[in-house]
Amino acid sequence: MNRIMTVAFIPFVFAASAAPAAATPQMLKEAKDAGMPAQNCQYCHASKLPKKESYKPDELNERGKWLLSEKDRQKAKDVKGEWLRNYPGGKEQK
Secondary structure, eight states: HHHHHHHHHHHHHHHHHTOOOOOHHHHHHHHHHTTOOOOGGTOOOSSOOOOGGGGGGGOOHHHHHHHHHHHHHTTTOOOOGGGGGGGOSSSGGO
């Protein structure tokens, strides 16, 4: 019986680990602390107040998509606001 439960549980573990990162007020604070001109969620998202329940990666702007790819590149668990210092582009894009 335990083996059946373990085998049934494995897909849920993978699904949870593959879930997209959700933005938090902490990320906005990290971006500001890194010296970025972030004023609200639209710094990385297309909508002003993205909802965690309905989040889709294509609702990110270019900066947000870059952060998501940076998370994958670094094999990190969470996105870090300090990574924005390395965002490519001129000062007007920071």
